[in-house]
Structure formats: structure tokens, C-alpha cells
Amino acid sequence: AQKVTQTQTSISVMEKTTVTMDCVYETQDSSYFLFWYKQTASGEIVFLIRQDSYKKENATVGHYSLNFQKPKSSIGLIITATQIEDSAVYFCAMREVTNAYKVIFGKGTHLHVLP
Amino acid sequence: GALVYQYPRRTICKSGTSMRMECQAVGFQATSVAWYRQSPQKTFELIALSTVNSAIKYEQNFTQEKFPISHPNLSFSSMTVLNAYLEDRGLYLCGAFWGVKDTQYFGPGTRLLVL
Numbered sequence: 001a002q003k004v005t006q007t008q009t010s011i012s013v014m015e016k017t018t019v020t021m022d023c024v025y026e027t028q029d030s031s032y033f034l035f036w037y038k039q040t041a042s043g044e045i046v047f048l049i050r051q052d053s054y055k056k057e058n059a060t061v062g063h064y065s066l067n068f069q070k071p072k073s074s075i076g077l078i079i080t081a082t083q084i085e086d087s088a089v090y091f092c093a094m095r096e097v098t099n100a101y102k103v104i105f106g107k108g109t110h111l112h113v114l115p
Numbered sequence: 116g117a118l119v120y121q122y123p124r125r126t127i128c129k130s131g132t133s134m135r136m137e138c139q140a141v142g143f144q145a146t147s148v149a150w151y152r153q154s155p156q157k158t159f160e161l162i163a164l165s166t167v168n169s170a171i172k173y174e175q176n177f178t179q180e181k182f183p184i185s186h187p188n189l190s191f192s193s194m195t196v197l198n199a200y201l202e203d204r205g206l207y208l209c210g211a212f213w214g215v216k217d218t219q220y221f222g223p224g225t226r227l228l229v230l
Binding site: 046089091 | 147224
């Protein structure tokens, strides 16, 4: 069965620092896709970055990057030079190739960026 | 870029009545659309997955009789909550899949309040 676990319920960091949010997943598939989303206070959900399981290089988009450790079934999100507006709930998600379009979400990590 | 609109953003209905919500993909053709309900605790519940020209697949605890979905083309989907009760309250999210890599993009959600 597929499962996504985010153990950090809430994290607080100072502005302009780097933060890492953890996510581990369970899957029986050899091919899968991993995603990170951000949900703002208004409820809007924004796609941030994705990692395909067959790719060894860690994905990077802007000040978001991933720490993909496949043997550990881990996909951490790293945000560098955090800004106040990065404060939001961050969701890790997974989609298996064989389970077309079914996306499993973690419970989210609430990031507070402090001035 | 990929944009997903949902209408209405917020709705209040009396217990036992029904309400319809819409989801529109703008700027891309959505190969599939997933409908979710997000609880106040931020947990995602997948209601159903709809792919054009294929049968709509409902998750356990959700039925077509309660949440009928229409997906007539690659840019539009609608879902109705029939006989809404208190337990149906929540943020209803539409996630449209786009692109070769089928990343899921979300609308802003329809918040349903039941009185």
C-alpha cells in the first residue's frame, strides 16, 4: 500500500535561513513521482517541485530543492533564503505509475518564517 | 502557465439540500481531474478520479449517488454534493492533471458550509 508520512507538524525558522522539511513514503512500485505543494493561508495550493523516481539528480526550482534519498524512501524539501511569504503548509505527495492519477498526500508541515 | 478555477469559492447550504461546484482548467487540457475534500485538519480525502471518456472512479466512502460528477471535456468538470449534511463540510478541491509528466494543479477550492 502507498503511504506518505510527514512527521514534522510545525516548524519555525528565522527569515533568510534554510529549512528542510522531511517526507518519507512507502510504495511497491519501482516507478513513481514525488511532489511538493504549498498551501497558503487563503487555501490556495501551489505546485512547487517534483522528483521522478528514475532520476538520480535532485530537482531544483528557484529557492526550492529536493534531497531525494531513494534507498531511504525519503524526499526532503529544502528552502533556502526563506522569506516571510514562505509561511504556509507544505504537503508532500506521491503518485505511482501503476496507479494512474491517484495521488497520496502527507498530512502537511506548517512552516512559520519569523522576521 | 496552468491555471485551475473553481466556482463558487464559498457556499452555504441548508442541511438536506444540494449544491454544485465547478472546476475549469485554463491554458491547458486536463487529462484527468481529481476531486478532494480537505478537512479542517488539512487531511486530503480523494473523492473520485475522472478521466474524459472513461468511467469515473470513486474512492471508498464516496459514491456517485452522493457526489455525481460530470466531466464533458478536457477543460471542465463539475461535482454536486447531494443532500448535504454537517459531515460534508469542508474545502472541496479540484486537481487537474496536465502535461507529459502529468503534474496535478489545483484550483482554489470551494468551501462548503452546511447549516
